[in-house]
Amino acid sequence: MNSSAKNKTPRRTVLVTGCTGGIGRAVAVTFAQNGWNVVGHDCISGDKARQLKACITAHGVDFSLIKADFSSKRQVNRFIAQAAELRIDSLINNAGGYLAAKHFTELQLEDLSAALMVNLSTPILLSGCVFDGMKRRKFGRIVNISSIAAKYGGSGSSVHYGCAKRGLEALTKTLAREGAPHNILVNTVRPGVIDTDFHRKFPKDMKKRVAMIPLKKMGTPQDVADAVFYLASDVNGFVTSEIITIAGGE
Numbered sequence: 001m002n003s004s005a006k007n008k009t010p011r012r013t014v015l016v017t018g019c020t021g022g023i024g025r026a027v028a029v030t031f032a033q034n035g036w037n038v039v040g041h042d043c044i045s046g047d048k049a050r051q052l053k054a055c056i057t058a059h060g061v062d063f064s065l066i067k068a069d070f071s072s073k074r075q076v077n078r079f080i081a082q083a084a085e086l087r088i089d090s091l092i093n094n095a096g097g098y099l100a101a102k103h104f105t106e107l108q109l110e111d112l113s114a115a116l117m118v119n120l121s122t123p124i125l126l127s128g129c130v131f132d133g134m135k136r137r138k139f140g141r142i143v144n145i146s147s148i149a150a151k152y153g154g155s156g157s158s159v160h161y162g163c164a165k166r167g168l169e170a171l172t173k174t175l176a177r178e179g180a181p182h183n184i185l186v187n188t189v190r191p192g193v194i195d196t197d198f199h200r201k202f203p204k205d206m207k208k209r210v211a212m213i214p215l216k217k218m219g220t221p222q223d224v225a226d227a228v229f230y231l232a233s234d235v236n237g238f239v240t241s242e243i244i245t246i247a248g249g250e
C-alpha cells in the first residue's frame with residue numbers, strides 16, 4: 001500500500017432517518033454535497049428514494065437505504081440491528097410526524113404508542129446503538145429534529161406529538177452530557193412551520209398559521225438542513241446540548 005492510500009481518512013458517514021421527506025431529503029443532499037456518504041432511512045416512499053439516490057450519488061459519494069416503519073416493533077428491532085453494523089459518524093433523528101391527528105380526549109393507547117415509538121423510542125434506541133462506535137472513534141454528532149410544538153405545546157389534536165418531541169429534547173440533554181468527554185456533540189433543532197408534505201398530510205388553514213409567524217412566511221427545508229449540517233459536521237467543534245429554533249421568529 002502506498003503512503004497516500006495508507007493516510008487516506010475514510011469519508012464520514014451520516015445516517016438520516018426519514019430521508020425522503022422534505023427536511024430529511026434536504027439534509028441528506030447537503031451532506032452529500034459536502035462529501036459525506038449517506039445512509040438513509042425511509043418508511044414507504046419508493047420513487048422518492050430512487051430519485052434521492054441519483055441525486056446523492058451524483059456527488060460521488062455512497063448512498064444506501066434501510067426501510068423500516070418505526071411504529072412496528074419488529075421492524076424497529078431489525079433496523080437497529082442493521083444500523084449497529086455500520087460506521088456512523090453523524091446521526092440525524094429526523095423521521096417523525098403526528099401519525100394521527102386526534103383530540104387528546106379521543107386518543108387511544110395505540111395512537112400514543114405509535115407516536116412515541118416513531119418520534120421518541122426509535123431515536124433513543126438508535127442513538128444508543130451508534131454511541132459506542134462514536135466513542136471508540138472519538139467523534140460523533142447527533143441532531144434530534146424536534147418541533148416548535150415542544151416549545152409552546154401543540155394543539156389539542158397534537159399533544160401526543162408535542163410530548164414525544166419534548167422527550168426527544170430531554171434525550172439531547174442526556175446524550176450531550178454523556179458524549180462530551182468523547183467529542184460526541186448532541187443538539188436539538190426545532191423547526192417551526194416548514195414547507196413540506198408534513199402539512200399536506202393533515203391540512204389546516206395555512207394562511208392563518210403563517211400570519212402568526214413574525215417573518216410572515218414558511219421556512220424551507222434548506223433553512224433547516226443548513227443548521228443541521230453545521231451542528232452535525234466537523235464544522236461544529238463547540239456547540240452541544242443546545243436547542244436551535246428555526247421558526248421565523250416564533
Ligand SMILES: NC(=O)c1ccc[n+]([C@@H]2O[C@H](COP(=O)([O-])OP(=O)(O)OC[C@H]3O[C@@H](n4cnc5c(N)ncnc54)[C@H](OP(=O)(O)O)[C@@H]3O)[C@@H](O)[C@H]2O)c1
Pocket residue numbers: 017018019020021022023024042043044045068069070071094095096097118145146147148190191192193194195196197198199
Ligand atoms: N414541516 C414542518 O413544518 C415541521 C415542523 C416541526 C417539526 N418537523 C419535524 O421535522 C421532521 C421531518 O418532517 P418533514 O417536514 O420533512 O415531514 P415529511 O415530509 O412528512 O417527512 C417525514 C419523514 O418521516 C418519515 N416517517 C413518517 N412516519 C414514519 C414511520 N411510521 N416510520 C418511519 N418513518 C416515518 C417519513 O417516511 P415516508 O415518507 O417513507 O413515510 C418521512 O421520510 C419530523 O420529525 C417532523 O416532526 C417538521
